[in-house]
Amino acid sequence: MKDDTVKLTLPAAGPATERPISIAIVAMGGQGGGVLTDWIVKLAENQGWVAQSTSVPGVAQRTGATIYYVEMMPPLDGRRPILAQMPTPGDVDVVLASEFMEAGRSILRGIVTPDRTTLIASNHRSLAITEKMAPGEGIADKSAVSQAIGVTARREIVFDMDALAVRNGSVISAAMFGALAGADILPFGQDDYLTVIREGGRGVEASIRTFEAAYTRATSGAAPAQTGEQPEEPPAEAATVDPRFLPLLTRLREILPDAAHAMAEAGLRKVVDYQDLDYGREYLDLLDRLHAADAEAGGAGKGHLFTVTAAKYLANAMAYDDVIRVADLKTRAQRRARIEREMGLREGQVLQTTEFMHPRMEEVNGLLPARLGRWIEARPRLFAWLDRRISKGRRIRTYTLRWFLMLYLVSSLRWLRRRSLRHEVETAHRDAWLAAATRALANNYQLGVEVLQCRRLVKGYSDTHTRGLSKFDKVVATIALLEGRADAADWARRLREAAIRDASQKQLDGTIATIKSFL
Structure with a gap:
């Protein structure tokens, strides 16, 4: 069979050792991975290089990071290079990971290698969906990633870039850009990086502060002095000032062994905050009986473990989540302050929160007086009719006056809780x-x-x-x-x-x- 294929001579464009610089970025939604990619491309193009970027999005928010890939190199004799669209294992110069477990995933993909790759990663955690869904302790052990980094990467720059960005009023992409500059891998100066940030035109001052702090950390290895606006420290849980609470503390220390004091005091404060002082007395009455059984079973020789365990889980059982509790937590000033702190709210900015709530008839019926609640439960057709009208998803703007007052009114129904059907069932x-x-x-x-x-x-x-x-x-x-x-x-x-x-x-x-x- 005759082969009519036309074969052309394709000489190499340059020496065999000439290759582009390759950078892989793994970032979750909302962390500015696209912005960081655009900055790196702009950095190269400002210096006359040819740069190309591609991205492959993750499946969904926090079930898979988006992989951004950049290749860059100077043109050779005016000819543009052909650049790859995806990272190849064993051929990546820099991997930037916006979260610690994403650094681990990069290692598993094989794009971090000991002969070539510099790994720049933030060691903070943003929990994956599977970690949050676990009924118990589902958080993955990040020590395995720490050990793997030391073996698989040629060089590593790892620190909490998220916290550094928050301290300086910016986002993690600016910190990663600064760490990349500090790694001194790209043949560009610090001023070239800063020029790219200034050309962005948004949040420039905060981004530059964050960039410089990360650059210092990457070059020196020491944590830089905190600069810029500092977020307020979370307020410590205020001690109960009601003098009527003090006799409960005194009784606690009298009836329980020393080993149980700390846990029981935390539990006592929890149930009193949940309901009232009488509920705290009920908690101590139950603990007293449980401790007596503990002592009779020889608990003194076992560190009163039964009493200590009971102090913890009894408080959790007594402070069950119901409609009143949910409304109470959503209208607390501490919650609003925490959200503002986590969002990095600055002066002049307005925060609006919209929450999705889907109450069922079971929760509403549980709030009713026990006798009335049982009466409704005994009538399935009535229960189903009411459920069709109540069990609907609602988007609630928590801090608008209307919804705040409505939730605040529900939270004020504590006096009804101990007469409710739900409390009877829980008890x-x-x-x-x-x-x-x-x-x-x-x-x-x-x-x-x-x-x-x-x-x-x-x-x-x-x-x-x-x-x-x-x-x-x-x-x-x-x-x-x-x-x-x-x-x-x-x-x-x-x-x-x-x-x-x-x-x-x-x-x-x-x-x-x-x-x-x-x-």
């Missing part, structure tokens, strides 16, 4: 849980502690609370089957951890099936 569930823990304690001290710790499964509001409660009931019912076994506490811990780790409950159901197989 019955709480008492059953404490009875199960006390019963287990009598025969197996550690098992009693494990039952108390199962309260970790119950948290949140609305559907989240319902799912957690379902897991809790399933775990506690299975633990009851284990009482009398020497390894009961160990299996109780496994059950709880399976329920915490697995949102789908498949792992929990598997553990329960294993337990039932040997009973």
